[in-house]
Amino acid sequence: MSSTQRYTKVAVILHWLIALAIIGMFALGWYMGGLPKDAPKQTEFDLFNWGIYTWQMDEPGSVRNLYFNLHKSLGFTLLWLILFRVYWRITHTPPAMLASYSAFERKLATATHHCLYLLMVAMPLSGVLMTLYSKFGLKWFGLDVFGGLDNASLRDFFKESHELFANILLALFILHVVGALKHRFIDKDQTLSRMTLK
Numbered sequence: 685m686s687s688t689q690r691y692t693k694v695a696v697i698l699h700w701l702i703a704l705a706i707i708g709m710f711a712l713g714w715y716m717g718g719l720p721k722d723a724p725k726q727t728e729f730d731l732f733n734w735g736i737y738t739w740q741m742d743e744p745g746s747v748r749n750l751y752f753n754l755h756k757s758l759g760f761t762l763l764w765l766i767l768f769r770v771y772w773r774i775t776h777t778p779p780a781m782l783a784s785y786s787a788f789e790r791k792l793a794t795a796t797h798h799c800l801y802l803l804m805v806a807m808p809l810s811g812v813l814m815t816l817y818s819k820f821g822l823k824w825f826g827l828d829v830f831g832g833l834d835n836a837s838l839r840d841f842f843k844e845s846h847e848l849f850a851n852i853l854l855a856l857f858i859l860h861v862v863g864a865l866k867h868r869f870i871d872k873d874q875t876l877s878r879m880t881l882k
């Protein structure tokens with residue numbers, strides 16, 4: 685495959701890195717939502733109860749607090765990585781779609797990709813805005829980034845947006861994976877291998 689038929693190495697690395705990170709953020713988001721609000725404060729946490737790593741805190745905190753802060757810190761980092769990916773996408777034209785695609789496939793793939801970019805930004809951005817209007821603000825791995833403005837109605841608005849975006853992103857993600865698998869196993873074309881490192 686020539687270099688005009690495949691994605692750049694940077695685009696490939698960003699694609700798989702961000703995909704993995706988003707899957708992890710979904711898992712963490714759902715996991716932490718089920719944690720008790722009234723658990724006693726501790727300084728030592730067995731990370732995800734896997735028995736692999738014990739997280740040591742300077743000050744006692746609740747288990748909910750630990751995973752919320754982790755989700756917010758990772759998500760804030762991911763926002764910048766996603767913005768860099770958008771910048772890379774704008775400055776590097778992706779390879780043209782394969783000539784074998786039907787007109788419908790072209791429209792569906794283009795629309796899905798655009799919506800995925802939109803949701804990839806909207807997801808962490810709504811999380812940051814929810815945090816800004818909460819009581820707590822954002823500490824990035826312990827470093828103060830901004831304090832909370834404590835506005836309950838705006839916080840709730842962005843919380844609901846964050847949950848709605850999660851559902852839409854999940855649906856688009858499934859459509860995207862089904863599309864990739866169809867090209868790989870039914871059409872048996874080069875679509876998936878264009879998004880790999882040679």
Ligand code: HEM
Pocket residue numbers: 706709710711713714717752755756757758759760762763804807808809810811812814815822843846847850
């Ligand atoms: C691509 C990045 C992100 C993904 C995929 C993601 C995903 C999720 C998911 C799936 C949930 C659970 C929603 C539910 O219960 O239905 C959640 C909750 C939450 N997320 Fe994120 N998130 C991201 C980024 C962020 C960022 C950047 C922040 C803040 C800095 C954030 C803050 C929160 C908070 C505070 C909640 C809990 C809401 C509550 O129950 O009070 N998220 N997230």
